[in-house]
């Protein structure tokens with residue numbers, strides 16, 4: 593019995609180790625390459641765009657965002673994409689999260705890369721509260737934008753989904769998010785409770801439940817019924833990661849939300865987001881199209 597439980601934990605940990613599923617590189621190499629790629633893209637973005645770095649959205653030291661301004665188009669009435677980085681709520685930061693501004697600022701789109709307090713400094717409730725407050729602050733500071741779009745990767749897709757579930761009556765404004773790209777996300781936190789991912793997070797079952805978008809679909813429907821949602825997953829994400837996206841997509845679709853599922857061929861958990869640095873990438877094009885249409 594104990595052995596069976598141990599086996600199950602091992603398999604769960606493998607399923608929730610994205611680096612072990614890449615067909616491109618060994619596990620350690622794919623993570624190193626991921627961080628290098630995001631950094632390089634962010635440096636490029638800081639070279640091409642006019643930037644507002646470390647803009648506070650709250651009182652906390654980690655409550656800051658980087659804004660990348662469009663290099664063409666009108667000075668008012670441009671769309672803004674808010675990017676929420678991944679890294680299992682314990683790695684990465686806004687410092688390597690500006691890469692998607694490279695193609696977008698050249699198309700007249702602004703990008704805000706939101707920072708939040710990763711574990712062990714931050715816990716799940718705080719991170720969710722921080723990304724929600726960052727959106728409120730953007731609405732207050734950037735009233736001249738034409739529309740707000742969200743994009744999150746991995747743990748950042750989870751946080752973006754939690755933003756869509758927000759009961760804004762508790763806040764000073766009601767943000768209208770026109771579109772959301774949820775890329776290789778986790779929407780049900782229960783399976784990770786018993787894995788290494790939860791070691792720095794220290795979530796209890798109660799915390800995992802109240803922060804699982806899969807449990808909050810009626811809230812999402814109430815707060816974000818007009819939002820165009822894209823649930824994207826990598827062909828070479830693990831079966832568990834793929835199931836997380838498929839199940840969440842189906843739940844959103846069944847509740848009548850405007851949602852599409854994008855299964856991206858020849859990608860893994862890492863390059864599915866890295867490639868947003870390219871103008872011709874399918875998901876970059878889809879994002880630009882969504883901004884044109886909505």
Ligand SMILES: N[C@@H](CC(=O)c1ccccc1NC=O)C(=O)O
Pocket residue numbers: 608609610611612623626678679680683684746
């Ligand atoms: N143990 C995880 C590590 C991981 O997910 C990760 C590590 C560093 C930076 C980003 C990561 N994940 C997703 O963005 C893995 O196996 O991929």
